[in-house]
Amino acid sequence: MANAIIRHIPNTVTCLNLFSGCIACVMAFEAKYELAVTFIILSAVFDFFDGMLARLLHAYSPIGKELDSLADDVSFGVAPAILVFSFMKEPGLVYPDFLAGVKEYIPYLAFLISIFSALRLANFNVDERQTSSFIGLPVPANALYWGALIVGGKEFLLAHCNVIYLIIMVMLFSWLLVAEIPMFSLKFKNLSWKDNKISFIFLIVCIPLLLFLGISGFSAVIVWYIILSLLTRKNK
Secondary structure (H helix, E strand, O other), X not given: OHHHHHHHHHHHHXXXXXXXXXXXXXXXXXXXXXXXXXXXXXXXXXXXXXXXXXXXXXXXOHHHHXXXXXXXXXXXXHHHHXXXXXXXXXXXXXXXXXXXXXXXXXXXXXXXXXXXXXXXXXXXXXXXXXXXXXXXXXXXXXXXXXXXXXXXXXXXXXXXXXXXXXXHHHHHXXXXXXXXXXXXXXXXOOOOOOOOHHHHHHHHHHHHHHHHHHHHHHHHHHHHHHHHHHHHHHHO
C-alpha cells in the first residue's frame, strides 16, 4: 500500500503543475497578467519538484513522462500564448494601417507559441542528446520571457511598441524552441569554477539585470541565456 502511494506522489505534483497552468490560462484570458505569471511560476516550482521526487523515490513511469509533457505544454506553452493573445488585444497597442482589415485576427498568431512548445516537448522526449544540456530553448524559459515582458514592460510596450515587433518576436522565439541550437543546463554537479564556468558567468550577469530592471529583468535574463549559449557554441 505504501509503495503504491509513493509511486503516485510525483504524478500528483505534476497534476498540480497542470492545475496551476490551467488557472494561469484563465487569468491570462481575463488580462490579469500578474496573476497569470504568478501561476506560471508556481507551475515551474511544481515542475521542478515532480522530477526531483521521481528521482528521490525511484518512481519513474512512462505515464509520468507523458503527463509531465502535457502539463508543461499547458503551463509553459498555452498559458504564455494566451498572455500574448490577450496583450495583442489591448486597446492601446499600435497596429499599422495596412493591418486594419485583419486586426481582429492578428492576436491568434500568439498561439504559435503553444504549437512550437508542444513540438519542443515532443522532441525532448525522444532526443537522447538532451540528457545534460538542451537543444533549443526550454519551454519554461520561453514562458518566463513572455510573462516578464508583458507584466514588467506593459506600459512601455503600449506606449512605444508596434504589434509588428510582437509578431516578429513570437515567430523568433517559436523558432528558437525547435532550433538545433545547443543550450547549456544550469545543473551543478559540484561547485568547481572549471566544471561550471558558463553557469557561473550566466548567474553573475543575471544579478545586475534583475536588480536594475526588476521583473522585466527576467526577460533580459532569458535573452542573455540565449546569447551566452550561442557564444559558447561558437567557441566549441
